[in-house]
Amino acid sequence: MIAAVQECGIEHPWAHQALAAEHALDGDSVVVATGTASGKSLAYLVPVLSTLLEGSRAPNGRGATALYLSPTKALAADQCRSVKELSQPLGTAVRPAVYDGDTPYEEREWVRQYANYVLTNPDMLHRGILPSHPRWSSFLKSLKYVVIDECHTYRGVFGSHVAQVLRRLRRVCARYGSSPVFLLASATAAEPAVAARRLTGLPVVEVADDASPRGELVFALWEPPLTELHGEKGAPVRRTATAETADLLTDLTVQGVRSVAFVRSRRGAELISVIAQEKLAEVDRSLVRRVAAYRGGYLPEERRALERDLHSGELLGLAATTALELGVDVSGLDAVVICGYPGTRASLWQQAGRAGRSGQGALAVLVARDDPLDTFLVHHPEALFDRPVESTVLDPDNPYVLAPHLCAAAAELPLTEADLELFGPACADVLPQLEAAKLLRRRTRAWHWTRRERAADLTDIRGGGGRPVQIVEEGTGRLLGTVDEAAAHSTVHEGAVHLHQGRTYLVRSLDLADSVALVEQAEPPYSTVARDTTAISVLETDTEIPWGAGRLCYGSVEVTNQVVSFLRRRLISGEVLGETKLDLPPRTLRTRAVWWTVTEDQLDEARINPEILGGSLHAAEHASIGMLPLFATCDRWDIGGVSVPLHPDTLLPTVFVYDGHPGGAGFAERAFHTARAWLTATREAIASCECDAGCPSCIQSPKCGNGNDPLHKRGAIRLLTTLLREAPAPLEEEADPLPGETAPASGRGAGG
Numbered sequence: 056m057i058a059a060v061q062e063c064g065i066e067h068p069w070a071h072q073a074l075a076a077e078h079a080l081d082g083d084s085v086v087v088a089t090g091t092a093s094g095k096s097l098a099y100l101v102p103v104l105s106t107l108l109e110g111s112r113a114p115n116g117r118g119a120t121a122l123y124l125s126p127t128k129a130l131a132a133d134q135c136r137s138v139k140e141l142s143q144p145l146g147t148a149v150r151p152a153v154y155d156g157d158t159p160y161e162e163r164e165w166v167r168q169y170a171n172y173v174l175t176n177p178d179m180l181h182r183g184i185l186p187s188h189p190r191w192s193s194f195l196k197s198l199k200y201v202v203i204d205e206c207h208t209y210r211g212v213f214g215s216h217v218a219q220v221l222r223r224l225r226r227v228c229a230r231y232g233s234s235p236v237f238l239l240a241s242a243t244a245a246e247p248a249v250a251a252r253r254l255t256g257l258p259v260v261e262v263a264d265d266a267s268p269r270g271e272l273v274f275a276l277w278e279p280p281l282t283e284l285h286g287e288k289g290a291p292v293r294r295t296a297t298a299e300t301a302d303l304l305t306d307l308t309v310q311g312v313r314s315v316a317f318v319r320s321r322r323g324a325e326l327i328s329v330i331a332q333e334k335l336a337e338v339d340r341s342l343v344r345r346v347a348a349y350r351g352g353y354l355p356e357e358r359r360a361l362e363r364d365l366h367s368g369e370l371l372g373l374a375a376t377t378a379l380e381l382g383v384d385v386s387g388l389d390a391v392v393i394c395g396y397p398g399t400r401a402s403l404w405q406q407a408g409r410a411g412r413s414g415q416g417a418l419a420v421l422v423a424r425d426d427p428l429d430t431f432l433v434h435h436p437e438a439l440f441d442r443p444v445e446s447t448v449l450d451p452d453n454p455y456v457l458a459p460h461l462c463a464a465a466a467e468l469p470l471t472e473a474d475l476e477l478f479g480p481a482c483a484d485v486l487p488q489l490e491a492a493k494l495l496r497r498r499t500r501a502w503h504w505t506r507r508e509r510a511a512d513l514t515d516i517r518g519g520g521g522r523p524v525q526i527v528e529e530g531t532g533r534l535l536g537t538v539d540e541a542a543a544h545s546t547v548h549e550g551a552v553h554l555h556q557g558r559t560y561l562v563r564s565l566d567l568a569d570s571v572a573l574v575e576q577a578e579p580p581y582s583t584v585a586r587d588t589t590a591i592s593v594l595e596t597d598t599e600i601p602w603g604a605g606r607l608c609y610g611s612v613e614v615t616n617q618v619v620s621f622l623r624r625r626l627i628s629g630e631v632l633g634e635t636k637l638d639l640p641p642r643t644l645r646t647r648a649v650w651w652t653v654t655e656d657q658l659d660e661a662r663i664n665p666e667i668l669g670g671s672l673h674a675a676e677h678a679s680i681g682m683l684p685l686f687a688t689c690d691r692w693d694i695g696g697v698s699v700p701l702h703p704d705t706l707l708p709t710v711f712v713y714d715g716h717p718g719g720a721g722f723a724e725r726a727f728h729t730a731r732a733w734l735t736a737t738r739e740a741i742a743s744c745e746c747d748a749g750c751p752s753c754i755q756s757p758k759c760g761n762g763n764d765p766l767h768k769r770g771a772i773r774l775l776t777t778l779l780r781e782a783p784a785p786l787e788e789e790a791d792p793l794p795g796e797t798a799p800a801s802g803r804g805a806g807g
Contacts, residue, residue: 056105059144065097070266072098078260079103079200079238086206086239088247089265091408095240096137096204098262103200103238104142104149107171110197111148116169117193121200122235123174126208128155129358131174134204138172155179167191177209177217178516180224185467186511188227196231200238207241207401207447209254210688211720212456214449216516218254219460222451222477223467225256230468242405250447256477271416272407274440277303278423278433284630290750295629296424297323300374300394301330303420307390308346308372309338316374316392317406319690322546322582323394324348325554326626327374332557342371348557349375354536357556377402389417395424396432398690400439401447425629425751427681428691431740438685438736448688448721452481454488455645455718459514461485461502462494466510469501515539522570526553529563529573540570544618544639545585547572551621552583581623581632584757590615591697591711593704594645598727603781604654605707609727612648612713614695617641634762647719649727652707653774661777663770665700668708671770672698673761674754676710678771679737681756683712686733687725694722731782738775741768 060068068076071087072094078085079102087095103121110119125131135153142149152170154163156179166173167190175184184191201224203209209217221237228235239251239259248261279294300316304327307314318324328348335342347370349361364370377397391410397403403421411417421439423429432439451457461478464470475482486502489495495502504510523537524547535555538546543565547553551562553574560574596610618639623632658664663671676698680691695715702709714720726733744753749768756763 056101056108056145059104059141060097060101062144063141068097068101069094071262071264072101072266075099075238075262076102078262079236080105082236083260084237084239084251084255084257085260085262086241086247086251088207088241088261088263089267090269091242091405092411093265093267096134099200099202099238099240100138100141103172103202104138104145106199108145108148110171110199115193117171117197119199120171120173120194120197121202122180122198123172123202123204124177124180125174125204126176128153128157128176129362130204131155131176132359133362135174138174154183167194170194171197177220181216181220181463181516182511185220185223185227185463186509188230188467192231195228196233198228198231198233198235201235203237203239203254205241206239206251206254207247207405210447210449211693211722212453212716212718213517214254214447215451215453215456215720216460216514218256218449218451219456219478220516221255223460223464226464226474226477227467242401242408246447250449253447253449253451256451270411272411273416273418274407275418275420276423276433276436276439277420278430279425282628284628290748290755291746292629292750293425293752295627296394296422296429297326298330298627299422300392301327301334303392303422304346304372304374305331305334305338307392308335308342311371312389313368314372314390314392315388315409316372316394317397318374318376318394319397321376322552322554324374324376325557326582327394329554329557329559330627331372331374345370346372346374349373354534391417391419393419393421395426396421396429396684398684399688401688403439426691426757427678427737427740427744427753428684430744430752431682431685431736434743435739448725450719450721450724452479453718453720454481454485455716456514457481458485458489459510461489462504462510462513465495465502466504469498469503470495471501524565524567524570524572526555526560526572526574528560529575535560535574538572540567543567543572544642545587547574548585548618548621548637548639550583550635550637551585552579552581579623581625584622584624585618585637586620586622586634586759586762587616587618588761589695589697591648591699591713593650600783602651602730602778602783604656605652605778606705607649607651607727607730607783609649609724610647611719612646612711614644614646614697614713615641616644616695644715644717646714646717647723648711648713649723649730650705650709650711651730651778652702652705652709653778654707657777657781658708658774661770661773663774667765667767667770668700669698670765670767671774672700672708672710674741674749674766674768674771675737675775676712677754677756677759677763677766678741679710679734680712682737682740683722683726683733685736686729687722689720689722693720731779734775734782735779738772738779741775742772744768 075087075098087098106119135151138151150170151172152166154166154173154175237255248259251259279299281291284292304316325348331346332343388410407419423433496505524543526535547562553560561577563573565572592613594611596608599606599608620634620636622634676696680696697711700708714723741753749766754766
């Protein structure tokens with residue numbers, strides 16, 4: 056194995072690689088939490104392949120096996136290529152193979168019987184491998200290592216599901232007499248050992264001192280200029296981050312700079328590639344084919360072709376979603392453009408680290424969206440560069456997560472009392488409910504799955520739920536891609552603009568019964584954004600503390616949401632062209648929320664009269680949702696909010712912020728524990744914005760169902776200033792104070 060590594064041109068490992076390999080060979084589960092391009096792959100591949108090499112001497116040639124899990128298919132395919140290159144001098148002793156939804160059925164049996172390094176994803180482990188564990192018995196019996204790559208991505212509901220899938224894996228392995236060592240790799244994250252322990256349920260050693268050499272990275276914070284246009288309620292409109300990013304990608308491509316533009320949405324990736332191609336056509340038509348889009352939802356053959364072109368250098372510029380951030384080990388990139396803050400500092404550095412991967416200098420540019428958090432970060436760079444990376448938030452005890460995995464575990468092997476410790480303390484409350492629902496039945500000393508259907512199909516671990524909606528071209532019947540059912544109401548409703556591979560389509564109809572959206576190719580001069588309305592009721596208050604005369608609370612709520620219309624926005628400027636009503640059914644969500652109330656005395660102190668109360672609460676709600684990703688590992692689209700001048704459950708003016716997932720995802724709980732710093736940053740973001748009455752950079756929200764009406768900027772500042780004067784002591788040790796935190800009652804804040 057040492058000779059094989061040296062043949063790749065590596066004479067000596069870096070210190071963190073050697074330390075991680077030593078722990079692995081000693082049988083300790085370990086997490087390598089070092090920067091991008093720090094050789095994490097080699098740190099776990101050396102002990103894994105070395106063990107596989109020894110196991111090849113067994114009579115069946117497979118005395119040891121290893122399982123590799125990645126969050127994306129693309130990353131597994133890319134890692135398979137790397138393993139084949141590294142293990143080439145070892146002959147046939149190491150037999151890597153990808154096992155995912157794209158693997159042909161005729162190859163799957165070979166993988167089960169002969170591969171000793173299987174690369175897959177948590178979805179396939181959940182739906183394919185564990186339910187069929189008898190067919191995998193020889194592989195699981197010899198399982199020595201489980202590699203979990205990019206483990207910082209397993210957060211929120213998805214991370215909670217993966218945590219339970221890993222517990223099911225450990226249980227099945229124990230049935231076959233194996234106890235694998237877990238090797239985790241992560242971009243730099245706070246408390247990686249704690250997060251890894253929550254994910255695996257095992258003690259994990261941390262290796263976080265990065266000994267790799269780093270090239271210079273020039274990091275630019277880029278705020279698009281204001282335009283002469285005016286948006287909702289006359290607010291000034293900035294040039295969109297999408298248009299700015301497309302311009303930057305065009306300029307970099309013309310100069311021959313290998314670049315990737317990371318975009319937060321599938322639509323954004325398509326739009327940037329289209330704009331860049333149009334601009335390149337004006338300069339040099341031969342450059343048009345050297346820019347493309349890469350996102351989830353593509354067909355397998357489309358993804359593979361793009362990956363090949365990127366590796367070969369045929370593509371100079373790529374507009375990509377995080378499917379590429381976690382997908383392909385790109386080397387030789389000169390620049391990365393990040394269109395909008397990606398939600399966490401861990402993701403920001405993961406994306407920026409894709410540039411200069413061979414140690415050379417590189418450029419990273421964060422283009423701010425017209426959004427409270429992005430604007431705050433551009434004007435307070437210390438919040439990016441001086442603060443520690445956030446903790447990974449996940450909750451394996453979420454009953455909505457735990458229940459289907461207990462069913463799946465019982466279907467795999469009858470569930471015994473001894474198993475309950477593995478799955479966590481919440482089992483005691485969930486099991487009686489599953490028995491009452493006749494999903495599980497207790498016989499003698501174990502619970503058994505009672506249904507004919509597959510228990511693994513009870514849940515989608517990505518949190519989408521339901522069947523994916525197929526997007527079909529009406530004239531030809533061609534399948535263009537899919538979208539999660541939960542997102543269908545807002546993304547492929549009738550009249551929505553859908554982008555695919557640089558082509559624009561209009562949605563003609565959405566049939567949720569058959570999970571099909573019919574589209575036809577068109578070239579509208581606008582994009583579409585769905586609008587919804589939300590109502591909320593308190594089911595149970597778990598924790599509450601005094602906040603001055605008001606209260607800060609955390610508990611369970613029921614949210615009723617309905618998409619009611621969509622806006623048409625001009626492509627480049629974002630100008631609103633019109634609104635169209637929609638008739639879609641409401642959706643109900645039981646989840647977790649944080650909320651705060653204010654009293655009449657507090658309103659008097661803040662000079663909030665009844666005429667501006669609704670707008671002040673609404674503005675504070677919008678801005679607080681925009682700022683929460685700075686404190687919890689979430690995206691603003693993972694959370695929602697409601698503000699009510701008189702809520703029937705609290706009987707006071709109330710602002711709610713809730714997790715957008717059944718049972719919660721841990722984000723609202725994090726908000727409750729960091730409320731003082733969170734709301735301080737919210738107030739600072741509003742007060743420091745240059746606009747007069749509110750704009751998308753401070754209090755307007757792109758997903759507001761009420762059309763951002765009413766909003767009152769100065770009232771929100773005065774209200775938050777009053778609240779923060781009476782803020783309780785931090786509920787837990789918070790991050791370093793953000794700008795303005797030491798003086799929330801300053802004259803600047805009170806005067807707006």
